[in-house]
Amino acid sequence: MEYVSEQESRDYLLVMRDIDKEFPGVKALNKAKLYVQKGSVHALMGENGAGKSTLMKCLFGVYAKDSGEILFEGKSVNYTCPKDALDHGISMVHQELNQVLQRNVMENIWLGRFPTKMGFVDEQKMYDETKKIFDDLNIGVDPREKIDDLSVSQRQMIEIAKAVSYNAKIIVFDEPTSSLTEKEVSHLFAIIENLRSRGVGMVYISHKMEEIKRISDEITVMRDGSWVYTGKASEMEMDQIISLMVGRSMSSRFPEKTNRPSDNVVLKVERLTGMYKPTITEASFELREGEILGIAGLVGSRRTELVETIFGLRKRESGRIVYKGKEVSINDPIEAISNRFALLTEERRQNGIFGDLSIRFNATISHLNDYCKLSFINEKKMVSDTQWVIDAMAVKTPNDRTAISNLSGGNQQKVIIGRWLLNEPEILMMDEPTRGIDVGAKYEIYKLMNELASKGKSILFVSSEMPELIGVADRILVMSNGRVAGILNRDEFDQEEIMRFAARYLG
Amino acid sequence: GCGGSSGGTEQPAAKGGETQATEAQPQKTEAAEAGDQKIGVLIFNYANDYISYVRKGLEAAAQTAGVEYLTVDGANDQAKQTEQVDTMIQKKVDGLCVALVESTAAETIIEKCRTADLPVVFVNKKPTAEVLNTYDKCWYVGCATQQPGEFQAEMILEDWKADPTMDKNGDGKIQYVIIKGENGHENAEARIVGIHKVLEESGIEVEELDCQVAGWDASKAKDIMDTWLSKYGDDIEVILSNNDAMALGAIESLKAAGYFEGDKQIAVYGINAIQTGLEALEQGYLRGTIMTDMISEGTTTFQVMKNALDGVDCQTDIAYPYEAESKFFYIDTVKIRMDNIDTAWAMYQ
Amino acid sequence: MKNTNTLSKDRLKKIVMNYAIYLILLIVVGVIVAVDPSFLQIGNLSYICTQASTRLILSLGVAGIIVLGGTDLAAGRMVGMAAVICASLLQAVESSTRVYQNMPRLPIFLPMLLAVALCVIFCFVHGLIVAKLKVAPFIASLGIQQVVYGLFSIYFQGLANGSPIGSFDKRFTNFAQGAFHLGPVRIPYIAIYAVICTVIVWVIWNKTKIGKNMFAIGGNPEAAAVCGVNIVKGSLVIYILAGILYGFAGALEAGRTGSATNALGADYALDAIAACVVGGVSMRGGIGTIKGIVTGVIMFQIINYGLIFIGVSPYVQYAVKGSIILIAVAIDTQKYLKKK
Amino acid sequence: MKNTNTLSKDRLKKIVMNYAIYLILLIVVGVIVAVDPSFLQIGNLSYICTQASTRLILSLGVAGIIVLGGTDLAAGRMVGMAAVICASLLQAVESSTRVYQNMPRLPIFLPMLLAVALCVIFCFVHGLIVAKLKVAPFIASLGIQQVVYGLFSIYFQGLANGSPIGSFDKRFTNFAQGAFHLGPVRIPYIAIYAVICTVIVWVIWNKTKIGKNMFAIGGNPEAAAVCGVNIVKGSLVIYILAGILYGFAGALEAGRTGSATNALGADYALDAIAACVVGGVSMRGGIGTIKGIVTGVIMFQIINYGLIFIGVSPYVQYAVKGSIILIAVAIDTQKYLKKK
């Protein structure tokens, strides 16, 4: 179904139509299309694996499309590599942070287009220009600093600054805010406003509904690699978008809370302090049976460090962990797992998945003991357990022998959650479990958390998305600069209150 | 090829090869016709120049005699060479000429040859007489291993007596250094034993300043010589190298330090009489070298094999001495100086 | 129309990729047979299998380390060390060249055990340096290689002033060179040992926790740590296994050759790595199968044997082997490349 | 109290880490001097620098490839190839051992150019295989090594029956071995060449796009790609640069030694890699400095030279060098480890 006639399509800055792209075993794009106007923000929405990133990568020359047509400013184009696209006025903020950690900020900004003087790279110019861009965009980072020494959010801001600095006619933002603080998000939006007024066309991919409502002019929804709908943002309701994305109607973003936390304290963390400074300092809290304890805080507030330290991934200098009334020694994940702790890590690619290995391997690796008879492995049980994960988590995959890297981010995440559920954890720590995951999958994860808690399991739920914390948690612990700034009960939940706590130990 | 065409004057083995061609006729009834004979030649390492000449001599002689041959490289790996014996046997060769990687591997190889009933002639690396005597169809051909060292030392003593300027510090003692080929290499070890033996028996006072291993390699020898020059300087009066290649490396170092100009001279001795070595001799850098007659070593090896194939006495047409108890054929080595350098050049004709 | 066409082309490409190594093998064998049809005797096959035995045992050890994401340049020198140890302690009592003249006749397993123990120790240290200190495996194994070579060469040098050690105890020779006869077929013990080692390693890789952990560590060490895999312990087990295999391979190599020097094994590491990688073990870690390793090793052995059989000059052999490595690995790599 | 204490301990640790290589060097020199105080002559230093020259040129080439995230086992054989080419074409016309008896006297730069060109071609192919076909660098360079060695050995063998090629044209010898005198100080040309190469490579690495792209490709190839860096082209330039340096090093090595065989260069690759890594070039790619490389090369040369000077057996040298590699790299690696 066409919503734009051939005639009209000439007026668009960018037209992508009938784009097909097949990966081994996956039809990632199936006659996908996207029309972007000058001076507008076009939101691209869809579930995990819907093909949003792939579509943009086909535009940007990272992938070669199998068929279809791309018109840019009315001319048919086909970029074969990112350089091509950049040279023609298309830039992109990538979903993954693509930076050279060993080098400094300005080298990363100018990579691929270093300014030269008489054949040599002009360091001074590079510095000055970077400074200018940062001043314009209000980014307080020294251009000579090494990327590795920066926080994730600073790095993401640098990526954004870089994409903007190309003075491109089209800028693609693929989940640019996944690790930005509220403040930085507003900052980004200011930048986008400015770009819009200068006639730049933008594609904005995000799973955060609030952002989409705030910033976009038009919305295109994709499902299973195909175009589903395009319309004016102002005319679309949130629920409508969601049901378009998932292909059925969804009444609410959060499931009804069914768990009843008991008064039993299962986990007591006392004055936990990490080994390598800067780190968490004297963090104390209690977690009850059947409770979902949300953990809020700004990026860099060391929420990740808190859960990783509890899990034994990081060394602690002092502090006690009391589990079910007894102090437990947890110096590494092995001890944590044997105490029925589980940790869903924040960086999926880095320390979550085994990319080249099968789904079966990924689902079963953390509890091999369950499959061992006299230290030999019982393959049958592995197969059936993996099938349980695929079914229970609704993982989209041809079979359990597929390499996990062939799945979309969301489906990978489901496998990893399934892995931990197979461990039947008593304490489940989830670090940004819904990051980069579509609404449908998010809802399922919330439901799952609810169910687990109802069965008396306890959950630590780290998130940067305030609405989901408020929607799902029983209490919220707020971290600030490595310290526990406060803990709020469900009836005290309030965004501003949380933000106030989050800023408590800053500076 | 060199070996065959060099004719009958100086090289007994080559002469043998020629005679053999005519003599092969009457043997016909007893053994396979020459044209049907096939031998395997196993070389311990193609990259070794010494054995390359042996191979050249051997192959040329085989060609002249019309015997088919198959040559393989052991790449300095005994396990590999032992496997190659199997391959050769599968290829149905009639006999094997083996330049061993490790002399002690002879036992295993003889065992294989015994099973296949093949004659085997070892060349260059020497198995013990004990081992050779366990099988009637095996022999050894090689240069005397200690002799080059002995000859080197003898040359020094001769020069020392003739040329008083060699005693640079005038203390009547020979201060020398040795550049060693390789630790544990039987040629290197034997050559050094030979040197020590002759020097000790000479009655002249000697002092070995240093002895280092350069792996038969010119550039390593050069680096070592650099070090010695800075450490001992003019104290060094004589340089003994286990082969010419290393001697040439040392000479480069000496040249850079200003030697061989005017009366800043020094005595360097090599072994092998390779072509570049002979040239250095002509140019006055080398005082002497020892001709280890590789070509004859090769032709003789072939001749012994041929005799076995033809079923005649093993010494037929061989002019070199044979030690029956140990089954060794010895190829004499020759001291080479300017005055008899043509003998050495002739080897390469 | 067009669609089916591209599909069959794709399928063809896929088949070529998946069976590349077999195709190459077929071509090589084809060429060899064309030059000398007598290559197709059963005897040749038996020799090739026998010759491949120690290499296979060695490669099985190296492969585990590669799957862990490492590499082992020291493997060959370890084999050399084990060979020299066994050789020096297992000479025939009556031999005049015996280095330990007054030592009683030892049971053959004792020196072999000692050789294995030494290899295990060095592999253990290597594993610690890589897994605990996180030193890049290439350079760690290079360092180990030089240390091992230096140390056992000093021992070797001290023994017989560095001349090769031979004249072994008959039991030792028989252990490595013997065979039993199954009707008309001669089955060498050494091939049996190789088969046993292969089966054991296959079981370890595929049916035990040790193997799963190995793939996990090689596939993504950080994720493995989160999943409760003890990286250091899990790696060390594999290094120790490698040490055992090296030690055994070295003992067999000495026995099979009938002599040993410190030069033994000089190129074995690179050959073994090449065989593994040609057999599909990925240098990036986390990928590899026993079947592939066996194929890789036998393929190289066929090439070695076949090229000699048809009388190709040794330098040409280098060029051919190098090209085959490049072609086979280039094709194999394409399998894992993310399509653009 | 406690705080300042830990702080100074931390600082000490940091100092040790940052200057580890210098400390090790100091210890080594200390031991050598203790054994033989005469080591501290200026003459030794001059020899060491001269000997280090070709190795430095070679290492500069290898280092670029390592920074790209690769490695080059073939570097040594390339040096050998260049040396043999130059040697065979630059013998003195009057020499009786001349392999091309009737060839006119060539200007010395011609054969050198040819040698460089050949190295560049092979490096180019190596680069293509790694950058374009994404073959693991270790195995790609292993394949190239065997091909290069095979091919130029065939040439060498055909020429001189495997005996060393020497008796060079005086101009060539002088080019490599000559020196000029600055007052009493003798400055060998070869050291000058090394300095020139170092400066050029330093400029390329630090002041040009080529260098910055190299670091980016080595540090994070995906990032480089999406920033519009042409990975293949960017890599190839570095491989070509390496080829040029190898070729030049080979020519100098032949000229310096006064002769060449196909065995020349056999161990150079591993030595060069070791020197780079000990000098802080990371095998993981993206990290390395020219200063570090120079230090690494000189350090190894001092060890080589010094151990000969005090008359240590070559096997002990192996053990010492191996240990130093392990210690230096283990310490260096800790610098980059993220402490958790």
Ligand SMILES: Nc1ncnc2c1ncn2[C@@H]1O[C@H](COP(=O)(O)OP(=O)(O)OP(=O)(O)O)[C@@H](O)[C@H]1O
């Ligand atoms: N390089 C690749 N190789 C194979 N399959 C791929 C590759 N990249 C993406 N896919 C597949 O293509 C489909 C679309 O993935 P894509 O990343 O475009 O989804 P997305 O909409 O961006 O999802 P998310 O919101 O999780 O980022 C998925 O099924 C994914 O598994």
Ligand SMILES: Nc1ncnc2c1ncn2[C@@H]1O[C@H](COP(=O)(O)OP(=O)(O)OP(=O)(O)O)[C@@H](O)[C@H]1O
């Ligand atoms: N100020 C800082 N100095 C040094 N390193 C920092 C700083 N802030 C953050 N980091 C690093 O970045 C990481 C981010 O911190 P952490 O993940 O604990 O915060 P978080 O609140 O969980 O943030 P996120 O929302 O990204 O999960 C830390 O592990 C730490 O290593």
Ligand SMILES: OC[C@H]1O[C@@H](O)[C@H](O)[C@@H](O)[C@H]1O
């Ligand atoms: O094994 C290598 C050595 O063998 C010797 O016999 C020869 O004299 C040396 O020149 C060297 O080639």
Ligand SMILES: [Mg+2]
């Ligand atoms: Mg995406």
Ligand SMILES: [Mg+2]
């Ligand atoms: Mg975090």
